[in-house]
Every structure is written in C-alpha cells, then in structure tokens.
Amino acid sequence: MIPAAFEYDRPTTVAEAVDILARNPGTAKVLAGGQSLLGLMRLRLARPERLVDIGGLAELRGIRALPDGGLAIGALVTYREVLDSALATSRVPLLAMAIADIGDVQVRNRGTVAGSIAHADPASDMPAVVLALEASLVVRSGSGERVVNATSFFEGAFVTDLAEDELLTEIRIPAQPTGVGMAYRHLEQPASGYSIVGAAAVVGRTGGSITTARIGVTGVADAAYRASAVEAALIGTDGGAAAIAAAAAHAAEGVAVGSDIHADAIYRAEMARVHVRRAIEAALGAAG
Amino acid sequence: MTEQVRLTVNGVPRDVEVEPRRLLVQTLREDLGLTGTHVGCDTSQCGACTVHLDGRAVKSCTVLAIQADGHVVTTIEGMAPDGGLHAIQAAFWAKHGLQCGFCTPGMIMSAADLLESNPDPTDDEIRHAIEGNICRCTGYHNIVAAIREAASTLRAGTDVPAAANA
Structure with missing residues (x-):
C-alpha cells in the first residue's frame, strides 16, 4: 500500500512553512512524525495534494521549562522525548502516564505530541490530557501568532480550531496547582490500542475538601471534552468513594456519545463513567 | 518527480x-x-x-x-558488520527465539533499542518493549528469554561465544 502521489515541500523556517500553507489552502497537509497521517495516506483514506514536511524546523524542537513552573513542548517533540525528559515527567507526571501506553515503542519514537493534537483523532489520548492540564496551544500563520486554550481547540472528529494557513508550533502547559494529583485511565481497543474511552484527571484537596477538579475525556464523543458536570459535582466534596462515584456518573453528560463495532453508546457511556471514576480515585491517591 | x-x-x-x-x-x-x-x-x-x-x-x-x-x-x-552475530542475534539462536523467523529482524531491532536505554530490563519491560512487534509462531516466551539472555551478555561485556558464530 503506497500513498497517492503528492507534492513535497521541506521548509527551513516556520515562516516559510506557513507561507506554503497560505498559498495552498485546503490542499496541503503538515507532516511531522507521520504516524497518523502516513497510515491514512497509505490506505488512501487521506490524499493530500501536498505535504509540508516540518521535520527540519529546528525552532520547533525541544521541551522548555517555563518561568512560572510550567512546560513548553515544541511541535516536533516526540512521545519518546517526553518520556525521556526528567523535566517533563517531574513537572507534569500526567504526560508520561498517558504517553507510556500510546501506540508502541516505534510509534512513540517517531510520533509527536503536537501532531496528535492537531490531528484530533477522537480516539487519541493527548486531547484529554491537554484539556485536564488547561494547556494552551500556540498557533502561527502569516499574520502572526495566537494562543488558543485547549478547551476551545477540539471541535469535532479530526476538526480543530486550526485554520488552513495555521501551524501548531508549541504546547504550553501552565504550572499545576500545588498538591494536586494526576492520573490517566483508559479502555483500549485490544487490537488497535486506540482508546475506546480515556479519562485524564487533575484533582486536589485543600483542608479536607476538593478544590481542584479538571477532567478531560476522550473517545466518547466526536471531540475530546472537559467533563464539567463531573468537576462541578466533585468540587467541595470530601473526595470519598461515594462522592467520586456520584460525580463520575455525569461523565458522558451533555455530549453525543459515539457508537461503533467496538462499543455501542450505552456501553461507551458506562465505560466513560467507570474510567472517569478510576482516574479521579487514582489522581487523589497520588495527590500530595 | x-x-x-x-x-x-x-x-x-x-x-x-x-x-x-x-x-x-x-x-x-x-x-x-x-x-x-x-x-x-x-x-x-x-x-x-x-x-x-x-x-x-x-x-x-x-x-x-x-x-x-x-x-x-x-x-x-x-547489526554485526563483521559477518558474525550480534549478541542479540546469538541469543535468539541460543534460546530458540524464533520459529519461521519472519518477525525476527524487527524483534532484534526493537530489542536493541530497549537494551541501549535499559541494559537490565524486567520481563514486563521486555514485553512492553516488543508490543509493536507481532510474532505468530512462538507465543513470545522464547523471544523474551532471548532478549533477557542478550541483556545479560551485553552487560557482562563479553564477546559472543565462538560456537554461536560458527
């Protein structure tokens, strides 16, 4: 299975890359690690006329410490580089918890975190993670740079807030509140490894009651979302088993729950409740 | 073009x-x-x-x-430019880590990546490291044993036994 023929560009600067995107509206796709895109092209599920290979853009490499205690992840940072980064794993343990299970070693060596976010597969894990971390996404085009909150980035299956002439250049993760715990729990489709449902939790207690609750959910609907009904129900409780279970019952509220051969909507919604509950329990267990 | x-x-x-x-x-x-x-x-x-x-x-x-x-x-x-066997190849032979052999080159390349960053992996870590390599013959047991053996050989820094190179 060979991809259909395409034009190929290898820009040497971000400015050049976004210029190529602007000159080829709707016909160019960005190629980073290629672990999602090349597979789709080989199956001819995607047939872009032009690939803009950003693999050579040194300015998009690397993980930086932000002065506020947060983290900036360049668009070319691979899953493997995050797992190998003491900075990333210590400041934001949730990243490694989710990434360790993505694909396999070969996919993690090549696939990029930002590529997964820009691709916005409804069964991918990273969207739930950046939602729970309240990350921002830095986006460049010919007319400059803008910063989008993850909560307004994911719009549907493979659809994001990115315009055709825009390139996702960096993920910025703010410092997380002191004392919070983090966890990722998911139900994998055993053959593909994609998440049927996935839940990322950042939860913390102050003085015996829950003061931070951020839950990102993927796999359940067309786009990853913040389970705001769960969060609202959890805040102010003691975070005991009963409170967590009652809050997690809202995990699939307000979204159109998807249905496919692996999980119908009833099962998928139930698995969302189960994995949100488990993620909250584990996050609280890890909280300082 | x-x-x-x-x-x-x-x-x-x-x-x-x-x-x-x-x-x-x-x-x-x-x-x-x-x-x-x-x-x-x-x-x-x-x-x-x-x-x-x-x-x-x-x-x-x-x-x-x-x-x-x-x-x-x-x-x-x-992997073994001198015409001999790399320690991982020798271990696959010694431990019978293959049957038809079709998956073996990929298994060995994945094992080499693992052992480069983790010279003393547990069996669980070995299995996690070859998650992206499918074998339809062996049931993986001897592959895991081979990688464990290769890790031990490489840690000891000893040459591959001459018999394995024969």
Missing part, C-alpha cells in the same frame, strides 16, 4: 533518487537490496519492518524515504 536523498545506511552513505511517496522500507529493500527488513502487515502494526533511524527503532513502512534524508539508518544487516 523524484528527489535526491542521501541516507547513511549501516555506516555507508547511499544516494538514492526517490519519489516523495516512496517509503523507507521500499528504498531499503528495493533500491538498496537490504531485504533483511521485512514487510509484514503493511499497516504499521506488526513491526517486521523495524529499523533504527538515528538510533531509535521505527517502523520503516511508516516513514517516507525522503524524511530520512540526511539521517542515519541501521538495518538488521548492520
């Missing part, structure tokens, strides 16, 4: 002319004649096509040859 690409394959610079859509595995097998890298599933699942790109295991069916331009590729043929 083709483009000139230079790869360093098993230590040797190789210039090839490729269409942008040409996959790295095609270039290795068809342009360079390195048929030790296998094509199994053709959909980035089975790992038979695993090679090292800049020292990391990747599935060469899901990398364009042109993406590897200017980079370093190691295939199974490059």
Whole structure:
C-alpha cells in the first residue's frame, strides 16, 4: 500500500512553512512524525495534494521549562522525548502516564505530541490530557501568532480550531496547582490500542475538601471534552468513594456519545463513567 | 518527480533518487537490496519492518524515504558488520527465539533499542518493549528469554561465544 502521489515541500523556517500553507489552502497537509497521517495516506483514506514536511524546523524542537513552573513542548517533540525528559515527567507526571501506553515503542519514537493534537483523532489520548492540564496551544500563520486554550481547540472528529494557513508550533502547559494529583485511565481497543474511552484527571484537596477538579475525556464523543458536570459535582466534596462515584456518573453528560463495532453508546457511556471514576480515585491517591 | 536523498545506511552513505511517496522500507529493500527488513502487515502494526533511524527503532513502512534524508539508518544487516552475530542475534539462536523467523529482524531491532536505554530490563519491560512487534509462531516466551539472555551478555561485556558464530 503506497500513498497517492503528492507534492513535497521541506521548509527551513516556520515562516516559510506557513507561507506554503497560505498559498495552498485546503490542499496541503503538515507532516511531522507521520504516524497518523502516513497510515491514512497509505490506505488512501487521506490524499493530500501536498505535504509540508516540518521535520527540519529546528525552532520547533525541544521541551522548555517555563518561568512560572510550567512546560513548553515544541511541535516536533516526540512521545519518546517526553518520556525521556526528567523535566517533563517531574513537572507534569500526567504526560508520561498517558504517553507510556500510546501506540508502541516505534510509534512513540517517531510520533509527536503536537501532531496528535492537531490531528484530533477522537480516539487519541493527548486531547484529554491537554484539556485536564488547561494547556494552551500556540498557533502561527502569516499574520502572526495566537494562543488558543485547549478547551476551545477540539471541535469535532479530526476538526480543530486550526485554520488552513495555521501551524501548531508549541504546547504550553501552565504550572499545576500545588498538591494536586494526576492520573490517566483508559479502555483500549485490544487490537488497535486506540482508546475506546480515556479519562485524564487533575484533582486536589485543600483542608479536607476538593478544590481542584479538571477532567478531560476522550473517545466518547466526536471531540475530546472537559467533563464539567463531573468537576462541578466533585468540587467541595470530601473526595470519598461515594462522592467520586456520584460525580463520575455525569461523565458522558451533555455530549453525543459515539457508537461503533467496538462499543455501542450505552456501553461507551458506562465505560466513560467507570474510567472517569478510576482516574479521579487514582489522581487523589497520588495527590500530595 | 523524484528527489535526491542521501541516507547513511549501516555506516555507508547511499544516494538514492526517490519519489516523495516512496517509503523507507521500499528504498531499503528495493533500491538498496537490504531485504533483511521485512514487510509484514503493511499497516504499521506488526513491526517486521523495524529499523533504527538515528538510533531509535521505527517502523520503516511508516516513514517516507525522503524524511530520512540526511539521517542515519541501521538495518538488521548492520547489526554485526563483521559477518558474525550480534549478541542479540546469538541469543535468539541460543534460546530458540524464533520459529519461521519472519518477525525476527524487527524483534532484534526493537530489542536493541530497549537494551541501549535499559541494559537490565524486567520481563514486563521486555514485553512492553516488543508490543509493536507481532510474532505468530512462538507465543513470545522464547523471544523474551532471548532478549533477557542478550541483556545479560551485553552487560557482562563479553564477546559472543565462538560456537554461536560458527
């Protein structure tokens, strides 16, 4: 299975890359690690006329410490580089918890975190993670740079807030509140490894009651979302088993729950409740 | 429309002319004649096509040859350039870590990536490291034993026993 023929560009600067995107509206796709895109092209599920290979853009490499205690992840940072980064794993343990299970070693060596976010597969894990971390996404085009909150980035299956002439250049993760715990729990489709449902939790207690609750959910609907009904129900409780279970019952509220051969909507919604509950329990267990 | 690409394959610079859509595995097998890298599933699942790109295991069916331009590729043929066996290859032989052998080159390349960063893996870590490599014969048990044995050999820094090289 060979991809259909395409034009190929290898820009040497971000400015050049976004210029190529602007000159080829709707016909160019960005190629980073290629672990999602090349597979789709080989199956001819995607047939872009032009690939803009950003693999050579040194300015998009690397993980930086932000002065506020947060983290900036360049668009070319691979899953493997995050797992190998003491900075990333210590400041934001949730990243490694989710990434360790993505694909396999070969996919993690090549696939990029930002590529997964820009691709916005409804069964991918990273969207739930950046939602729970309240990350921002830095986006460049010919007319400059803008910063989008993850909560307004994911719009549907493979659809994001990115315009055709825009390139996702960096993920910025703010410092997380002191004392919070983090966890990722998911139900994998055993053959593909994609998440049927996935839940990322950042939860913390102050003085015996829950003061931070951020839950990102993927796999359940067309786009990853913040389970705001769960969060609202959890805040102010003691975070005991009963409170967590009652809050997690809202995990699939307000979204159109998807249905496919692996999980119908009833099962998928139930698995969302189960994995949100488990993620909250584990996050609280890890909280300082 | 083709483009000139230079790869360093098993230590040797190789210039090839490729269409942008040409996959790295095609270039290795068809342009360079390195048929030790296998094509199994053709959909980035089975790992038979695993090679090292800049020292990391990747599935060469899901990398364009042109993406590897200017980079370093190691295939199974490059593991033991002296015509002998690499310690991992010797361990697969000694521990019977294969039956038909189709998955073996990819298994060995994944094992090499693991042992480079984790010289003393647990069995669980070994199994996690070969998650991207499918074997339809062995049930994996002897593959895990082979990688464990190779780790031990490499940690000891001893040469592969002469018998295994015979």
